[in-house]
Amino acid sequence: xxxxRLEERANTWSPGFWAAFGGCGAVLVLGVPILNLLVPxxxxxxxxxxxxxxxxxxxxxxxxxxxxxxxxxxxGILSLGHGAFFALxxxxxxxxxxxxxxxxxxxxxxxxxxxxxxxxxxxLPWFWWGFDHFAWAAAMIVLVPGLxxxxxxxxxxxxxxxxxxxxIITQAMTYALMLAFFRNDxxxxxxxxxxxxxxxxxxxxxxxxxxxxxxxxxVAALGLGYLVCRFITSSKLGRVLxxxxxxxxxVRFLGYSVTHAKLLxxxxxxxxxxxxxxxxxxxxxxxxxxxxxxxxxxxxxxxxSVGGRGTLSGAIVGAVLVNLAKTWLTGVAAETWLFxxxxxxxxxxxxxxxxxxxxxxxxRSARPRRAAPVAAxxxxx
Amino acid sequence: MNTPRLPAEPLLYLNGxxxxxxxxxxxxxxxxxxxxxxxxxxxxPNGAGKTTMxxxxxxxxRPDAGEVFFRxxxxxSRLDESEIANLGIGRKFQRPTVFENLTVFENLExxxxxxxxxxxxxxxxxxPYRRDRIGSVLARIGLSEQGGTPxxxxxHGQKQxxxxxxxxxxxxTLLLLDEPVAGMTDRETEETAELILDLAKDRTIVVxxxxxxxxxxxxxxxxVLHEGxxxxxxxxxxxxxxxxxxxxxxxx
Numbered sequence: 078x079x080x081x082r083l084e085e086r087a088n089t090w091s092p093g094f095w096a097a098f099g100g101c102g103a104v105l106v107l108g109v110p111i112l113n114l115l116v117p118x119x120x121x122x123x124x125x126x127x128x129x130x131x132x133x134x135x136x137x138x139x140x141x142x143x144x145x146x147x148x149x150x151x152x153g154i155l156s157l158g159h160g161a162f163f164a165l166x167x168x169x170x171x172x173x174x175x176x177x178x179x180x181x182x183x184x185x186x187x188x189x190x191x192x193x194x195x196x197x198x199x200x201l202p203w204f205w206w207g208f209d210h211f212a213w214a215a216a217m218i219v220l221v222p223g224l225x226x227x228x229x230x231x232x233x234x235x236x237x238x239x240x241x242x243x244x245i246i247t248q249a250m251t252y253a254l255m256l257a258f259f260r261n262d263x264x265x266x267x268x269x270x271x272x273x274x275x276x277x278x279x280x281x282x283x284x285x286x287x288x289x290x291x292x293x294x295x296v297a298a299l300g301l302g303y304l305v306c307r308f309i310t311s312s313k314l315g316r317v318l319x320x321x322x323x324x325x326x327x328v329r330f331l332g333y334s335v336t337h338a339k340l341l342x343x344x345x346x347x348x349x350x351x352x353x354x355x356x357x358x359x360x361x362x363x364x365x366x367x368x369x370x371x372x373x374x375x376x377x378x379x380x381x382s383v384g385g386r387g388t389l390s391g392a393i394v395g396a397v398l399v400n401l402a403k404t405w406l407t408g409v410a411a412e413t414w415l416f417x418x419x420x421x422x423x424x425x426x427x428x429x430x431x432x433x434x435x436x437x438x439x440x441r442s443a444r445p446r447r448a449a450p451v452a453a454x455x456x457x458x
Numbered sequence: 459m460n461t462p463r464l465p466a467e468p469l470l471y472l473n474g475x476x477x478x479x480x481x482x483x484x485x486x487x488x489x490x491x492x493x494x495x496x497x498x499x500x501x502x503p504n505g506a507g508k509t510t511m512x513x514x515x516x517x518x519x520r521p522d523a524g525e526v527f528f529r530x531x532x533x534x535s536r537l538d539e540s541e542i543a544n545l546g547i548g549r550k551f552q553r554p555t556v557f558e559n560l561t562v563f564e565n566l567e568x569x570x571x572x573x574x575x576x577x578x579x580x581x582x583x584x585x586p587y588r589r590d591r592i593g594s595v596l597a598r599i600g601l602s603e604q605g606g607t608p609x610x611x612x613x614h615g616q617k618q619x620x621x622x623x624x625x626x627x628x629x630x631t632l633l634l635l636d637e638p639v640a641g642m643t644d645r646e647t648e649e650t651a652e653l654i655l656d657l658a659k660d661r662t663i664v665v666x667x668x669x670x671x672x673x674x675x676x677x678x679x680x681x682v683l684h685e686g687x688x689x690x691x692x693x694x695x696x697x698x699x700x701x702x703x704x705x706x707x708x709x710x
Contacts, residue, residue, distance in 0.1 A: 312580050312581070313579040314582075316567065319559055326518070331568060331569055341580075
């Protein structure tokens with residue numbers, strides 16, 4: 078009786094939501110392996126092996142978009158350097174994969190990756206220690222982006238850097254990292270980055286079954302990431318975030334620490350982005366400094382705004398649709414892609430500010446209300 | 459000189475507070491004592507330093523010189539806004555600032571006296587007791603029907619009331635109200651005066667106001683600020699008869 082919003086809040090973890098979540102999950106988890114393995118390859122519905130890593134890449138992008146939406150859509154923090162956290166997670170995974178190559182490299186050095194032998198290095202730098210163990214690499218995938226976000230966020234939010242100024246310094250951060258990673262003597266392979274991976278956890282990365290496994294791991298990460306974001310945005314913290322997005326100083330006078338609130342979601346978001354990057358690297362087979370380029374980070378913001386910022390499902394939809402369009406268009410007319418991307422951004426900003434999901438909701442609320450528990454559950458997202 | 463008598467328990471104590479903005483002295487060695495349980499109105503012409511005084515007390519502005527103490531020995535000039543708020547000092551702004559994208563109910567929920575640690579908010583649950591508390595405040599500020607509406611669609615007067623409700627629901631020791639009846643109709647102004655008198659029974663309230671009829675209806679001790687310092691203090695009749703006050707403020 079109190080409000081529609083309260084009912085929706087009660088619906089956050091309702092059976093209707095779980096049905097929708099489980100349904101989408103089942104399509105992604107079961108659909109792709111069935112179409113890949115069981116359907117005859119010459120059938121129109123079959124998913125050929127080479128498409129599986131591409132789908133996995135989209136899923137990683139969706140997780141990355143989700144991470145940006147958490148801070149931009151809900152807390153009003155527009156990070157235009159989120160690609161940096163993605164790339165750092167990717168580099169941590171890349172380092173693990175390089176160590177797995179072992180003596181199978183071109184130079185056959187059992188300890189040093191090829192690019193170090195080429196640079197005539199004699200020892201493994203200290204920051205490469207431990208990366209031959211997956212557990213260590215996995216810990217770094219979470220810790221490196223998380224700690225950078227914690228330190229960077231603490232400095233920025235404590236000094237009350239907001240709005241466009243924050244966006245600018247996040248761009249500067251990712252640009253600075255890109256320049257640093259381009260240097261050969263940083264010890265991360267310079268502008269060539271790291272590639273020629275052989276296996277992950279003992280499985281050959283080129284095997285279709287490994288790629289299917291990586292795709293499924295990405296879907297699992299996306300599902301978990303979605304649940305984490307939904308938990309945060311539907312909690313009281315979610316309301317604090319919405320409140321500070323609209324009237325930051327007022328939240329301070331209520332006694333909430335705006336710095337802590339922003340820092341928490343910023344760090345969680347960076348960790349999600351790092352995990353996305355780590356899953357991305359073995360599927361595309363390379364990581365290099367161009368992942369840090371400012372343009373990449375801006376593109377993430379476009380995915381989110383096209384899908385619908387402030388709606389978790391919108392971030393996922395936007396990332397997948399824009400990247401599908403990119404894959405298709407760069408094949409047909411590559412030179413037009415940047416114009417289309419820019420046009421999309423202008424269009425969403427001017428014509429449909431709530432993105433694709435916003436358009437759907439508008440269309441639905443225009444029709445007479447029906448009792449649809451699944452729809453009500455999605456609404457909260 | 460108007461020396462205030464030494465109070466038994468000063469709740470708020472400002473001594474020699476000076477704040478300058480680009481050479482302009484918004485507060486010029488301001489000294490002020492508010493006692494526990496007092497209702498105080500502060501008046502003064504534009505630029506007298508009323509809002510700056512509130513900014514200093516709530517931590518928005520740091521004083522260049524002087525002391526600001528809350529209770530005995532809590533130095534407010536060293537704390538930030540959220541720490542000061544958690545001491546029990548609440549503020550209502552000149553322009554009503556409610557969270558427009560949250561519902562009226564949610565606005566009150568965020569204002570509940572509760573642990574404000576951010577990680578706690580992640581796991582906070584709305585207990586039936588708190589729900590009832592929100593319900594009773596909604597009734598008291600006359601917004602029971604609007605619980606589920608986004609605060610952004612309330613009328614101006616309703617927003618002011620919601621903001622008072624947000625202060626009310628958190629059992630604050632000291633309320634600072636910056637022009638609480640600005641933009642209200644006469645009827646709303648009367649109701650607000652009643653509400654403030656009711657609230658003043660069990661807390662300390664400082665009201666900054668321009669509306670003389672409203673100040674009179676509160677019937678409280680008045681402090682007149684002028685050029686960042688206290689010009690006169692006493693009952694409204696007393697200060698209205700003060701020749702200096704007449705000259706700088708009421709005579710205009």
